[in-house]
Amino acid sequence: MTGLVLAGAVADYGSARVLGPLDLALAPGERVALVGKSGAGKSTLLTLMHQRWRDQGVALMPQDLGLVPSLSVFHNVYMGRLDRYPWWANLWTLVRPRQRDVVEITALLERLDIAEKRWTPCGELSGGQRQRVAAARAIHQGGRVLLADEPVSALDGPQAERVMRALTETYDMAVLAMHDLELALRHCNRVVGIQAGSIAIDRPSRELSTSDLLDLY
Amino acid sequence: MPFGATRRVSLALVALAALCLWLGDFEISAHDPWQELGRLALGLVRPDFGAVDALGEALLRTVAFAFVGVGVGASAGLLLALCFHRLWVRTGCAFVRAIHELFWALIFLQCFGLHPLTGVLAIAIPYAGIFAKVYAEILDETDPAPARTLPQRTGRLSALLYTRISQAWPHLVSYTAYRLECGLRSSAVLGFVGMPTLGFHLASHFAQGHYAVVGALLLLFYALIASLRLWVRPKLLPFYLLAAPFCLGTGLPILWSNVARFFTQDIVPAPLRNGEGLAGLGPWLGDLLLHQALPGIWNTLLLSQIALVLTGVLAMALFPLISHHFTGRHLTGRLGAGLGHGLLVVLRSTPEYLLAFILLQLWGPSMLPAVVALALHNGGIIAHLVGRRSNQIVLRPDAPRGLERYAYEVAPRVYGPFMALLFYRWEIIMRETAILGILGIATLGFYVDSAIQEIRFDRALVLILITAALNIGVDILARRLRAHLRLRHTINRQSC
Numbered sequence: 015m016t017g018l019v020l021a022g023a024v025a026d027y028g029s030a031r032v033l034g035p036l037d038l039a040l041a042p043g044e045r046v047a048l049v050g051k052s053g054a055g056k057s058t059l060l061t062l063m064h065q066r067w068r069d070q071g072v073a074l075m076p077q078d079l080g081l082v083p084s085l086s087v088f089h090n091v092y093m094g095r096l097d098r099y100p101w102w103a104n105l106w107t108l109v110r111p112r113q114r115d116v117v118e119i120t121a122l123l124e125r126l127d128i129a130e131k132r133w134t135p136c137g138e139l140s141g142g143q144r145q146r147v148a149a150a151r152a153i154h155q156g157g158r159v160l161l162a163d164e165p166v167s168a169l170d171g172p173q174a175e176r177v178m179r180a181l182t183e184t185y186d187m188a189v190l191a192m193h194d195l196e197l198a199l200r201h202c203n204r205v206v207g208i209q210a211g212s213i214a215i216d217r218p219s220r221e222l223s224t225s226d227l228l229d230l231y
Numbered sequence: 232m233p234f235g236a237t238r239r240v241s242l243a244l245v246a247l248a249a250l251c252l253w254l255g256d257f258e259i260s261a262h263d264p265w266q267e268l269g270r271l272a273l274g275l276v277r278p279d280f281g282a283v284d285a286l287g288e289a290l291l292r293t294v295a296f297a298f299v300g301v302g303v304g305a306s307a308g309l310l311l312a313l314c315f316h317r318l319w320v321r322t323g324c325a326f327v328r329a330i331h332e333l334f335w336a337l338i339f340l341q342c343f344g345l346h347p348l349t350g351v352l353a354i355a356i357p358y359a360g361i362f363a364k365v366y367a368e369i370l371d372e373t374d375p376a377p378a379r380t381l382p383q384r385t386g387r388l389s390a391l392l393y394t395r396i397s398q399a400w401p402h403l404v405s406y407t408a409y410r411l412e413c414g415l416r417s418s419a420v421l422g423f424v425g426m427p428t429l430g431f432h433l434a435s436h437f438a439q440g441h442y443a444v445v446g447a448l449l450l451l452f453y454a455l456i457a458s459l460r461l462w463v464r465p466k467l468l469p470f471y472l473l474a475a476p477f478c479l480g481t482g483l484p485i486l487w488s489n490v491a492r493f494f495t496q497d498i499v500p501a502p503l504r505n506g507e508g509l510a511g512l513g514p515w516l517g518d519l520l521l522h523q524a525l526p527g528i529w530n531t532l533l534l535s536q537i538a539l540v541l542t543g544v545l546a547m548a549l550f551p552l553i554s555h556h557f558t559g560r561h562l563t564g565r566l567g568a569g570l571g572h573g574l575l576v577v578l579r580s581t582p583e584y585l586l587a588f589i590l591l592q593l594w595g596p597s598m599l600p601a602v603v604a605l606a607l608h609n610g611g612i613i614a615h616l617v618g619r620r621s622n623q624i625v626l627r628p629d630a631p632r633g634l635e636r637y638a639y640e641v642a643p644r645v646y647g648p649f650m651a652l653l654f655y656r657w658e659i660i661m662r663e664t665a666i667l668g669i670l671g672i673a674t675l676g677f678y679v680d681s682a683i684q685e686i687r688f689d690r691a692l693v694l695i696l697i698t699a700a701l702n703i704g705v706d707i708l709a710r711r712l713r714a715h716l717r718l719r720h721t722i723n724r725q726s727c
Contacts, residue, residue: 068383074379075380076376076380079376079380080377080379082394082398083398084397084398084400084401085393089393093380093394095382096381096386096390097381097382097383097384097385097386097389098382100386101386101388101389104388104393105388151380157382
C-alpha cells in the first residue's frame, strides 16, 4: 500500500486566505491527530483532503455526522457499503434487511455498545448515540483512509476510548481532528498542529506530551 | 394614517370585486328556491340507504378511480420530480396542471369514449404535474449532508433512495395521503361528465327528484372522506392499489379509429382541415377569440374576482370557530370547536363543482351559485388553515376578549398568513371558475363545453389552451403579489 499526498492545499474565504498553502503526506500505518484552536482550519483541511482523495477509498465522518434521521441505525450503518451492492439489493434492504448484513452490523454495533438501538430511527437518538452510529458507518465502510472531524466529541471517557480504538484498528491510515489532546496522543501515532491556517507542529506522538501542544491554543 | 402595502392590496381587491358584483349577473330565478332547499335538507336528514346497488357502485367506482388515478399520477410525478431541474419538465408540468381534471376528461372522452382509461388519465395527468412540483420541493428541502458521506462509487439510485428519498419519506407520504383525499373529490366530480362515479349517480337522482338518495350519497361521501385515516393504512395500500384497477368497471370499448381521427382530424383547426391554409386561420381564430374566448375570459375573471374576495371574507369570519382564543379551552368550548371543525370539514370535503351543481338546481342559472360554491369550499379550507395557525399564537393573560380580541390581537397576527393562503388559492379558484362553465355559467368552461357539444373539438382545444394560459398568468401574478407583500412561503401545500 502506498501513502497519500496533499500538495499545495489552499482555502480562501472570500478574499481572505484561511488555510495554506500547505503540504501533507500520509504514509501507510500513520494515524494523524489534527489539533489546534477552533477556527484554526482543521475542518477546512479535512474537507480539502476529502475532495482531493475522494476517489481513492476515503471514508468521511463529518462533524455534523450526515446521518439520515428517518432511517434506522442499521440502515445508516449499511449506507457505508451502498457502493458494493447493486441498486435492487439496496432497495430490497430498505424493505427487508438481509440476515448476513444484520449479523455483521449487529456485531459492529455491539462493539460500540449501541446494538440495542439498531432498529431505532437515528432522529430519536441522543447526540452521543448518533456519534457512535456515524462511527459505525465509517467502520462498516472500510477503505484506505478515514477522515473524521471530532469523532468522539460527544462521548464520555470509556466510550470515547472504545470508539477511538475501533476507528484506528479498522483504518491503516487516518486523519482525525481532535480536541481531547490526551486521547489524541494515545490513539494516534502522529500529531499535526494547525495554527492560523498553517502547520505549526508535525511530530510523532511519542515525542510529544500534552503540554507541548498547549502552545497551539 | 398611511396605508401599508397589505392594506392597499386588500382594499384594491375588494373594490375590484364590488365593481365586478355590479357588472355580473346575480339573481335567483327558480320558482321556489326555498322549498327545493328544504326538500334537499329533508333528504339529508332522512336519507334513503335502500338503493344499496347504486350507492355501493357509486362509492366503489369513486374510490377505484381515485386510487388508480392518484397512484399513476404519484408514480409519474416522482419520476418527473427527479428531473424537475430541467426547464422543459418544469414547463410541461406547469402546463398539464393548469388544465383542470374535467377538461382532461372532456378531451379524453372524445378519443377514448366512456372507457375507464378516460377517467384514470383525467386524474393522473394533472396530478402528475402537481406531484412533480411538490415532490421536487420536498426533495430539495432535505439535508444534503448524508449524501457527502456516501462511498464514492455509490450508484445514483441507491444514493437517492438512502439519502434524499429516505429523509423526505414522511413528508412525501403525508402529502400523497392529502392528495388522495383530493383525488376522491376529483373522482366524484368526474361523474358529472359521464364516468360511473358519485357525481353521475348524484346528477341522475337529482334529475329524478330522489332527494333521499341524494342525501344518502352525500352523507356516504362525507363518511368516506372523514374515515380516510381509518381505512387507508400503509399496510393495506398495496392491496388497494392492486385491486383498484379491477374495480373501475368496463365502460365502453375504445374505438381506435376514433382515437386516430381525434388526433389527426378533429383537433386540427377547421380552416387547415378544409384546405384553406394559413390564410383562413386568421379569421377563424379572430372569430373564436372575439365571440367566445373574450366573453369567456371576462366572465371567468369577473366571477373569480368576486369568489376570491368572498372566500377571504368567509375564511376570516369562520376561522374563530376552531380557534381556542375564541372558543375557550373548557368543555363547552371544546364541544363548540368540535362542531366548528365538523362544519369546516364538510365545507372543504364538498367539491366546488358538486356544490355549484346543487345550488344551481335550487336557485336556477346565474353567477350566484358558482360564487357561493367557490366561496364556501375555498373559505372552508382557508378558515381551517388560518384557525390552526391562530392556535399557535400565545396571547398575554390580560388580552381583551370578544370582538376586541379578534380585531386587535388575533386578526392582525394571522392576516399575513391568511393573505398568502388566499393568493395560493387564487389560481385554484380561477381554475374552478372556468370549469363551472360546464354547468351553464358563461365562463370559459361553458364555451369549451358548447364547442364539444357542437363537435368542434378544434375550437374546444384552443379555448382549453387559453384557460391554461389564464391560470398560469394568475399564478404568476399571485406569486408577484406574495413577493411584493413579502408573505412567507412556509405554509401548507394544500392545493386542491
